[in-house]
Amino acid sequence: xxxxxxxxxxxxxxxxxxxxxxxxxxxxxxxxxxxxxxxxxxxxxxxxxxxxxxxxxxxxxxxxxxxxxxxxxxxxxxxxxxxxxxxxxxxxxxxxxxxxxxxxxxxxxxxxxxxxxxxxxxxxxxxxxxxxxxxxxxxxxxxxxxxxxxxxxxxxxxxxxxxxxxxxxxxxxxxxxxxxxxxxxxxxxxxxxxxxxxxxxxxxxxxxxxxxxxxxxxxxxxxxxxxxxxxxxxxxxxxxxxxxxxxxxxxxxxxxxxxxxxxxxxxxxxxxxxxxxxxxxxxxxxxxxxxxxxxxxxxxxxxxxxxxxxxxxxxxxxxxxxxxxxxxxxxxxxxxxxxxxxxxxxxxxxxxxxxxxxxxxxxxxxxxxxxxxxxxxxxxxxxxxxxxxxxxxxxxxxxxxxxxxxxxxxxxxxxxxxxxxxxxxxxxxxxxx
Ligand SMILES: [Zn+2]
Numbered sequence: 001x002x003x004x005x006x007x008x009x010x011x012x013x014x015x016x017x018x019x020x021x022x023x024x025x026x027x028x029x030x031x032x033x034x035x036x037x038x039x040x041x042x043x044x045x046x047x048x049x050x051x052x053x054x055x056x057x058x059x060x061x062x063x064x065x066x067x068x069x070x071x072x073x074x075x076x077x078x079x080x081x082x083x084x085x086x087x088x089x090x091x092x093x094x095x096x097x098x099x100x101x102x103x104x105x106x107x108x109x110x111x112x113x114x115x116x117x118x119x120x121x122x123x124x125x126x127x128x129x130x131x132x133x134x135x136x137x138x139x140x141x142x143x144x145x146x147x148x149x150x151x152x153x154x155x156x157x158x159x160x161x162x163x164x165x166x167x168x169x170x171x172x173x174x175x176x177x178x179x180x181x182x183x184x185x186x187x188x189x190x191x192x193x194x195x196x197x198x199x200x201x202x203x204x205x206x207x208x209x210x211x212x213x214x215x216x217x218x219x220x221x222x223x224x225x226x227x228x229x230x231x232x233x234x235x236x237x238x239x240x241x242x243x244x245x246x247x248x249x250x251x252x253x254x255x256x257x258x259x260x261x262x263x264x265x266x267x268x269x270x271x272x273x274x275x276x277x278x279x280x281x282x283x284x285x286x287x288x289x290x291x292x293x294x295x296x297x298x299x300x301x302x303x304x305x306x307x308x309x310x311x312x313x314x315x316x317x318x319x320x321x322x323x324x325x326x327x328x329x330x331x332x333x334x335x336x337x338x339x340x341x342x343x344x345x346x347x348x349x350x351x352x353x354x355x356x357x358x359x360x361x362x363x364x365x366x367x368x369x370x371x372x373x374x375x376x377x378x379x380x381x382x383x384x385x386x387x388x389x390x391x392x393x394x395x396x397x398x399x400x401x402x403x404x405x406x407x408x409x410x411x412x413x414x415x416x417x418x419x420x421x422x423x424x425x426x427x428x429x430x431x432x433x
Contacts, residue, residue: 001025001026001411002041003023003024003039003041004023004024004040004042005021005035005042005043006021006022006043006372007042007043008044008045008047009021009045009047009048009050011032011033011050011364012051012341012364013342013365014346014349014362014363015342016341017342020034020035021034021035022050022364022370023035023037023039024372024407026409026411027410027411027428028367028410029365029367032364032366043374043405043412045374045405048374048375048376048377049374049375049377049401050372050373051083051345051348051364051372051373051375052345052361052363052372052373053083053086053361053371053406053408054083054085054086054349054352054373055087055348055349055353055361055362056079056086056087056088056323056352057088057174057251057298057356058088058229058230058251058253058300059075059088059089059090059299059301060089060090060300060303061075061087062303063093063109064105064106064109065093065095066094069303069305069389070303070388070389071113072089072113072114072118074386074388075301075323075388076113076118076427078324078387078388079115079116080116080403080408080413080420080422081386081414081420082299082324082326082327082328082329082403083326083328083348083375083403085406085408086116086118086361086371086430087114087117087118087119088118088119088120089106089121090121090145091120091121092123092147092151092154092155096125096154096155097121097122097123098124098125098128099128100135103120103122107120110429111427114425115408115413115422115425116408116427117408117409117428117430118429119141119142121141121143122135122141122145123145123147124144124146124147124157124161124165124173125156129161129165129168130168132144132169133170136169139433140430140431140432141171142172142174143173143225143227144169144171144173144174145175146173146175146176147175147176148176148178148179148215149178149179149180149275150180151318158180159211159214159218163222166222166224166226172227172355172356173224173227174229175215175228176229176274177211177212177215177229178275179208182203182207183203183207186201186203186204190202191314194312194314196265196268198313199264200276200277200279203274203275203276205235205278205279206235208232208235208236208275209233209235209236209239212236212239213239216240216243216244216248219245223247225247225248225249226247226248226249227250227355228248228249228250229251229298230252230256230300231250231251231252231256231286231289232252232275232277232286233275233285234279234281234284234285234286237286237288237293240289241289241292241293249295249296249351250294250295251295251297251298252286252289252290252297253299253322254322254326254394255271255273255277255320255322256282257286258329259271259283260277260279260282261278263277269311269316270320270391271320272313272316272318272319273300273302273318273320274318274319287333287338290338290347291339295351295355296347296351296352296355297330298352299322299323301320301321301323302320302321303319303387303389304316304321306390306391320392321385321387321389321392322393323387324386324387324392325392325394325399326348328382328401328403329399331399332399332400334400335401349362349363356433357433358430359430359431359432369410370407370409371407371408372405372406372407373405373406373407374403374404374405375401375404377400378402379399379400381398381399382394382395382396382397383396404416408427409428410426411423411424412424413425413426
C-alpha cells in the first residue's frame with residue numbers, strides 16, 4: 001500500500017499534544033511531527049484532533065451462538081463509530097470459549113468478519129483450569145477470563161479455584177470480581193419483590209468490595225497479573241488508593257461513570273448490568289479515579305434485544321451496549337475538565353496496550369501500527385444506533401466530539417460526513433507479550 005500523510009493535525013499522544021503531521025506507510029506510522037517527505041495522498045484534517053484508536057479490552061460480540069443479538073461484523077462496524085480499532089471479546093458465547101478449538105473457531109470467524117483488530121479470552125471453568133496453562137500462552141491470547149459471580153452464561157469459579165488458577169497460570173487473569181454467594185442470597189431474599197433500584201440490592205457494593213479485597217491479596221501472594229474488570233464502587237476505589245499492587249490493573253466502564261441509582265426510576269432494565277450501577281458517591285469516586293487508580297475504560301459492550309430488555313426485572317438480561325459511543329462519550333470528561341486529552345489517550349489506548357503487552361499499538365509514534373481516529377469538535381447526538389440490537393442508553397445525549405475518520409492498520413476504514421460510511425476492512429489479530 002502507498003504511503004500517505006495526515007497533515008495539520010493536533011496529535012494526541014500518551015504524553016501530550018503535538019501539532020503537525022503523521023507519515024504512514026501502511027500498516028505503520030513512520031514519522032510524527034514535522035514531516036518533510038512528500039506523498040501523493042494527503043489527508044488535511046484542518047486542526048482536528050487525531051488520537052490512537054481505542055483498544056477495548058472488554059466486549060461481548062455474541063458470536064458464535066447468539067447472533068440474533070449481535071455479530072462480530074455488526075459490532076466491529078459499530079465500534080468504528082466509537083473510535084475503537086481493537087477489541088478483546090469475552091468467552092460467554094455458545095459454545096463457551098473454554099477449549100482451544102472453540103477459541104480457534106472464534107479467531108477464524110473474526111478473520112472473515114471483523115472490521116477491527118481482534119483477540120479472544122478463553123474462559124475459566126472448574127473443569128478446564130488444569131489444562132488452560134497448556135495453551136493459554138499462545139501469542140494471540142491476551143489473558144484468561146474468570147467469573148467469580150454468574151453473569152450472562154454459565155462460566156463461574158469460586159475463590160479457591162481462582163487461587164488455584166493463580167498458582168498455575170503464567171498469563172494475566174481478567175476477573176469479574178463480585179461474590180456469587182452474596183448475589184445468590186440476595187436473589188433468594190428478594191425474589192418476590194420489585195422496586196426500581198432492586199438490582200443494586202441484589203448485587204450490592206459489598207459483593208464487589210469483598211471479592212476485590214480477596215482478588216488483590218491473592219494477586220500479591222502469587223505475584224500474578226490480575227486485571228479487575230468493571231470497577232463499580234467507591235469502597236474499591238478507596239481500597240486501591242491505599243493498596244494497589246503493581247501486578248493489578250483496573251478497568252471501569254462508561255455506564256458507571258454516566259449513570260447512578262437515581263437513574264433506575266427512569267431507565268429500569270435498560271441500565272441493568274453486572275455488576276450493578278450503584279450510588280451517586282460511587283459514580284463520583286470513579287470519575288475522580290480516572291486520574292488515579294483506574295487504568296483503562298472497557299465498554300463491557302453487552303448487547304441484548306429490545307424485546308429482552310423490556311421483560312420484567314427478574315426476566316430481563318443484564319448488559320448494556322455502548323461501543324459505538326466510546327470516544328465521543330469519554331470526551332465529555334475532557335470537555336468538563338475532569339481529564340486531560342493525553343489522560344484520555346492513556347485510558348482508552350496506551351494503558352490497554354500496556355496491560356496485556358499488545359505489540360506496537362496504543363500510541364502515536366514511529367513504528368506503531370497506524371490505528372488512528374480523527375475527532376471533530378461538534379455538538380451532536382447519536383440519534384440512531386448501529387449496534388445490531390438497535391439501541392444504546394446514550395441516544396440523544398449531547399456529545400462534544402464526533403469520530404469523522406478512522407484508519408485501521410493504515411487503511412481508511414470509516415468516514416462520517418453526516419452519515420457513517422464503512423470503506424475498507426483491514427483488521428489483524430492482536431499479538432501479546
Ligand atoms: Zn462483561
